[in-house]
Amino acid sequence: MNFAELKQMVATSSNIVFFGGAGVSTESNIPDFRSAAGLYQAKNESAYTPEEVLSHSFFMKHTEDFYDFYKSKMIYKDAVPNQAHLALSSLERDGRLKAVITQNIDGLHQMAGNRNVMELHGSVHRNYCMKCNKFFDLSYILNIKNLVPRCDVCDSVVKPDVVLYEEGLDMELLFRARECIANADILIVGGTSLTVNPAAGLVREYAGGKLILINKMPTPFDARADFLINDSIGKVLGALV
Known part of the structure; x- marks a missing residue:
């Protein structure tokens, strides 16, 4: 299938799911x-x-x-969405993209305008007191005079809402992501090495015949892809919209 046919396939779908990783944000200098x-x-x-x-x-x-x-x-507080983020936002506005499932914690998908974003590994923009669970935004973490942010109510340590090694993923969120992928017409996977589990294993939930895999480097799932593109994800997604 040539690229024009691939673009037409995307244009006529109303149930696309995108699953991405760190490579989506490298073009935003992260x-x-x-x-x-x-x-x-x-x-x-x-x-x-x-x-x-x-x-x-x-x-x-x-x-x-x-x-x-x-x-x-x-x-990276000064990072802004790149062509890949903007293309995905456009797909959602057009009613074609149903969900973005991301391993990233930078919040750039939301900044670009995507609404249905599942952040498997959390976000730097959410932070919570470990004792009283009070919410703090990123500016609080960055602007507090002490290196370690502490709650302004109970003085306990504030922890970023990001999934660290030795911590489990939010199982309810993981289940929702699996369901979205399993029901997708088209699954676009991009900017991820697909080596970090359990997130990478989500690709196995897709049983359709329209798996588009975009990554500059080889991944363990290349043989599963129906359409394999080794190029810039921003360039490819921008051309598909």
């Missing part, structure tokens, strides 16, 4: 994790690996070190 230029490959002067720092046990034991890394490496 580094991914596992590529050659990714976060896990960057020079690290700390005695700890990024995987260790981004774990629940590290957060509990070394909260200051966690926040030092988190604020400098995980938050």
Whole structure:
């Protein structure tokens, strides 16, 4: 099938689901994790690996070190949606895209205008007191004078609503994502290495014959794809809309 036919297929569907990862936001200058230029490959002067720092046990034991890394490496407050985000927003406005399922925590899909976004790994924009559960936005985390944000009501530590290593996903959210993918006419997967479970396993829930996989690097699911495109996700999605 040529690209014109693929575009026509997308144009005539009313039940598209998008599942994406860190590669969706790299064109917004947010580094991914596992590529050659990714976060896990960057020079690290700390005695700890990024995987260790981004774990629940590290957060509990070394909260200051966690926040030092988190604020400098995980938050990109000036990032704006790129062509991929804008294309997905356009698909939703046109009634073709039913859901965005993302592993990203940056909130750029919502900033672009998408409404039905399932954030499997949480969001930097939501933060909660670990004792009284009071909500705090990102500006509170960034502007508080102390490195470790504390609740202005009970003085307990405020934790980002992001899923750390050793923590489980929200099972209700995961179930909703599975249901959306299972019922999708077209499943577009993009910007993800499909190596992090259980999120990556969601692709197996799709039993249709219109799996579009867009990623610059090979993934374990390439052989399952009905349409495999190794190119910029922003470029491809922008051309499909």
